[in-house]
Amino acid sequence: MSSVPRVCNQETERVDAIIVGLGPAGATALRLLGEAGLRVVGLDRANFPRTKACGGGLSSRATSFLPKGWDRIPHTVSTGVHLVYDIQPPVLFDMGIPIAYQFDRRDLDAFLVESAKSTGGEILLGTNVRLLEWKEGKFRLTCDPQRSYESRFLIAADGVTSSVLRFLVNTESDGLKEIARERKRPLWMYPASEMEIQSQTPPRTSDVLIDLSAVPGGYAWSFAKRDGKKNIGVVGFLKPLKRPLETLRSFLDTFPEKDGNRYEPAFGPATWLIPNYSRFKGHGKIPGLFLIGDAGAMVDPFLGEGIYYAMLSASRAVSEILQHTQSPEEASQSYSRWVYRSIFREFSYAQKLASVIYRFPGVYFRLVQKYPQVLSIYASVMTGKRDYRSFSRVIGKNLLKLPFRGVFKKLRPDKLI
Numbered sequence: 279m280s281s282v283p284r285v286c287n288q289e290t291e292r293v294d295a296i297i298v299g300l301g302p303a304g305a306t307a308l309r310l311l312g313e314a315g316l317r318v319v320g321l322d323r324a325n326f327p328r329t330k331a332c333g334g335g336l337s338s339r340a341t342s343f344l345p346k347g348w349d350r351i352p353h354t355v356s357t358g359v360h361l362v363y364d365i366q367p368p369v370l371f372d373m374g375i376p377i378a379y380q381f382d383r384r385d386l387d388a389f390l391v392e393s394a395k396s397t398g399g400e401i402l403l404g405t406n407v408r409l410l411e412w413k414e415g416k417f418r419l420t421c422d423p424q425r426s427y428e429s430r431f432l433i434a435a436d437g438v439t440s441s442v443l444r445f446l447v448n449t450e451s452d453g454l455k456e457i458a459r460e461r462k463r464p465l466w467m468y469p470a471s472e473m474e475i476q477s478q479t480p481p482r483t484s485d486v487l488i489d490l491s492a493v494p495g496g497y498a499w500s501f502a503k504r505d506g507k508k509n510i511g512v513v514g515f516l517k518p519l520k521r522p523l524e525t526l527r528s529f530l531d532t533f534p535e536k537d538g539n540r541y542e543p544a545f546g547p548a549t550w551l552i553p554n555y556s557r558f559k560g561h562g563k564i565p566g567l568f569l570i571g572d573a574g575a576m577v578d579p580f581l582g583e584g585i586y587y588a589m590l591s592a593s594r595a596v597s598e599i600l601q602h603t604q605s606p607e608e609a610s611q612s613y614s615r616w617v618y619r620s621i622f623r624e625f626s627y628a629q630k631l632a633s634v635i636y637r638f639p640g641v642y643f644r645l646v647q648k649y650p651q652v653l654s655i656y657a658s659v660m661t662g663k664r665d666y667r668s669f670s671r672v673i674g675k676n677l678l679k680l681p682f683r684g685v686f687k688k689l690r691p692d693k694l695i
C-alpha cells in the first residue's frame with residue numbers, strides 16, 4: 279500500500295489512511311497502522327497532555343490493547359466492587375484479582391499518542407479540520423496550517439460530537455443525512471458529569487464504588503485514584519440527566535467526613551456526553567469510512583465503558599483495512615457488519631440489564647445484599663470472563679420471569695460466577 283506516490287499535486291499529500299482525533303481510539307488505530315508499515319497521518323485539535331471528562335477507569339480486559347510500557351503510567355488497581363444504595367450498609371464483593379485500572383486521562387492519552395508517534399506515523403497536534411470531502415472514492419482533508427491530505431481510507435475517531443460526520447453529511451449519502459436528523463433528537467446521547475476530589479486521609483478502599491440511589495435511571499461512581507484522590511461522577515441511562523452538575527453536587531454531599539476531613543473538589547467538575555448506540559445508524563454508509571470509539575457510538579449503555587470499545591473498534595478497523603487494502607467498500611462493509619452484529623448486539627443486552635437494574639435499583643440491591651456474588655456482574659464483565667449477553671440471560675430468566683418474592687430463593691448466584 280505504501281507504494282502509492284506521496285505527493286499528487288503541490289499541496290495534497292497522498293497517504294494510506296487519515297485519522298481524525300487521537301484519543302484512545304485514534305491513537306490506537308494510528309499505532310497499529312504505523313506498525314503495519316502504512317503511511318498514515320493522524321491529527322487532533324488538542325495538544326497533549328489534554329483533559330477529557332472521564333472517570334478514567336479502564337477494565338482489566340482493555341489492557342490487552344495497550345502498548346508496552348502502560349504499567350509505568352501512574353495508576354491504582356481496583357480488585358472489588360462496592361455497591362451503595364441509600365443509607366443501607368454497602369455491599370462489597372472482592373474478586374481478589376485486578377478488575378479495573380484507574381488512570382488520569384491526561385496521562386493515559388498522552389502515553390497512547392507518544393506510543394503511536396514511535397511507529398513513524400505523521401502526527402499533527404493543535405490542528406483543526408478546515409474542510410473534508412468525499413469525492414470519486416477518495417477523502418480529501420484540509421487542516422491548519424494549510425495542509426491537505428488525500429486517502430481512500432478515513433478513520434473518524436473525533437469523539438461523540440464528530441466533526442467528520444458533520445462535514446460528510448454534505449456528501450450525497452442519504453444515510454449520513456439521516457444521522458444528522460437523528461442527532462437533533464435529545465435521546466441520542468446521555469450527559470454525564472465528573473470531578474476529582476481530594477481527601478487529607480488515605481482512601482479506605484481502592485474499589486469501584488457504584489451508588490444506585492444517587493441518580494434516577496442511572497448510577498453514580500467513585501473511583502479511587504492515586505494520592506487520596508477520587509474521581510466521582512454521575513450518569514443517567516434510562517433518561518438523560520437534565521442537570522448533571524446538580525446531581526453530581528448532591529452525590530458529593532453524601533460523601534462522609536473522615537477524621538474531620540471533608541472531601542474537597544480537586545479538579546473539575548466537567549460535563550460531557552456519552553453516545554447512545556441504539557440511535558446510531560452511521561456505520562457502513564461511505565466506502566472507506568470507519569467510525570470508531572465515541573464517533574461510532576461505541577459505549578456500553580450499562581456501565582458507560584467506552585475506552586475499551588474505543589481501542590477494540592480501532593483494532594478491528596485496522597485489521598479490515600489491512601485485509602482489504604484494494605477494496606475500501608469491502609473493508610468498511612465488513613467493519614460495519616461486525617459493529618452491528620457483534621458490538622451493538624452485545625450493547626442491546628447491556629441495555630436490557632440497565633433497564634431492569636436502574637429501573638428497580640432497590641430490588642437489585644436486596645438481591646445483592648442476600649447474594650453479594652451477584653456483584654460479579656460488574657467484575658466478570660470487566661475482566662472479560664463474561665459478556666452482557668450471558669448475564670442478561672441469567673438475570674432475565676430469574677429476575678423478570680419470577681415474582682420478586684421468589685427471586686431470592688430461586689436465583690442461584692453461585693452459577694453466575
Ligand SMILES: Cc1cc2nc3c(=O)[nH]c(=O)nc-3n(C[C@H](O)[C@H](O)[C@H](O)COP(=O)(O)OP(=O)(O)OC[C@H]3O[C@@H](n4cnc5c(N)ncnc54)[C@H](O)[C@@H]3O)c2cc1C
Pocket residue numbers: 298299300301302303304321322323324330331332333334335336337405406407435436437438440441442470471472511549550551552570571572573576577582583584585586588
Ligand atoms: C463523564 C464521563 C465519564 C466516563 N468514564 C469512563 C470510564 O471511567 N471508563 C471508560 O471506559 N469510559 C468512560 N467514559 C467514556 C470514554 O470517555 C469515551 O468512550 C472515550 O474517551 C472514547 O474515546 P475516543 O478516542 O473515541 O474519543 P475521545 O477520547 O473523546 O477523543 C476524541 C479526540 O478527538 C479530538 N477531536 C475532536 N474533534 C476534533 C476535530 N474537529 N479535529 C481534530 N481532533 C478532534 C479530541 O481533541 C480528542 O482528543 C466516560 C465518559 C464521560 C462523558
